[in-house]
């Protein structure tokens with residue numbers, strides 16, 4: 490359920506329990522899904538945590554659960570409300586973290602939103618929103634934190650990208666574009682930082698993972714979300730995805746693919762036979778669009794045969 494380098498790192502590499510202790514880790518999108526689970530698993534490693542998202546009460550809930558389940562004390566977790574699209578607030582937020590903990594070892598750029606709509610039906614505002622949030626929000630926060638990492642000549646920048654940043658699927662053109670943009674940007678930034686070997690850039694690309702991503706996905710209009718999480722039984726467990734993310738961070742892997750098949754296979758195939766892969770995506774995607782148009786959950790109804798096989 491991961492690319493070969495990641496699987497090797499899980500087998501033979503450095504353990505998160507050895508490598509990630511005593512660090513200050515800032516997680517965006519920590520109020521739900523992958524970010525929330527990251528908070529729980531990180532809190533067991535004894536790091537200092539900064540939890541960011543827009544809803545303070547949800548972040549407080551996550552903080553309480555971290556304190557119940559981990560070894561941290563209240564002072565080790567900072568709840569810092571942050572809207573990724575409000576880029577003018579990012580500098581001040583970074584200062585608050587530095588004042589509180591004195592350093593930032595790991596920035597996990599996780600906050601984001603997906604999409605479920607056909608391009609022809611979708612307002613341009615949706616495309617602006619997805620680029621503002623998923624791409625520019627991440628770039629902006631990284632721009633605020635990076636000078637501090639350069640000063641210390643160390644730090645880990647983690648981007649929660651997606652397999653949709655490598656291959657694309659119908660009904661998510663704007664989401665795929667924002668994730669492809671992140672991959673292009675951070676591969677370039679990594680190369681710019683080559684004179685700082687202590688600063689690493691990890692591009693993490695999960696396939697489908699259990700979370701609220703579909704429920705929160707934007708549709709034809711920015712103000713309209715899907716509202717229903719759909720059937721998540723065929724997706725990877727959040728805890729497994731996050732464990733593999735921590736292994737990636739502990740081993741400073743530059744890019745990882747975290748997914749079950751057939752999604753992982755599609756990513757591999759896409760590297761070797763792009764034309765064939767896009768033909769297959771077109772064939773499979775046709776059914777996905779039909780499901781969506783008839784009001785069904787595009788994914789779960791599509792993956793029913795797969796689920797039955799698992800059962």
Ligand SMILES: NC(=O)c1ccc[n+]([C@@H]2O[C@H](COP(=O)([O-])OP(=O)(O)OC[C@H]3O[C@@H](n4cnc5c(N)ncnc54)[C@H](O)[C@@H]3O)[C@@H](O)[C@H]2O)c1
Pocket residue numbers: 517518519520521522523524541542543544571572573574599600601602603622649650651652694695696697698699700701702703705
């Ligand atoms: N779940 C999947 O299948 C999957 C697959 C690949 C990649 N991802 C990526 O994982 C990341 C986390 O998503 P998730 O699956 O946990 O979904 P989720 O909807 O459960 O969580 C998204 C988080 O981002 C936050 N967020 C949304 N808009 C924000 C804003 N304007 N400012 C600050 N925070 C904001 C939400 O509050 C929430 O905490 C996203 O970047 C997503 O693209 C998810």
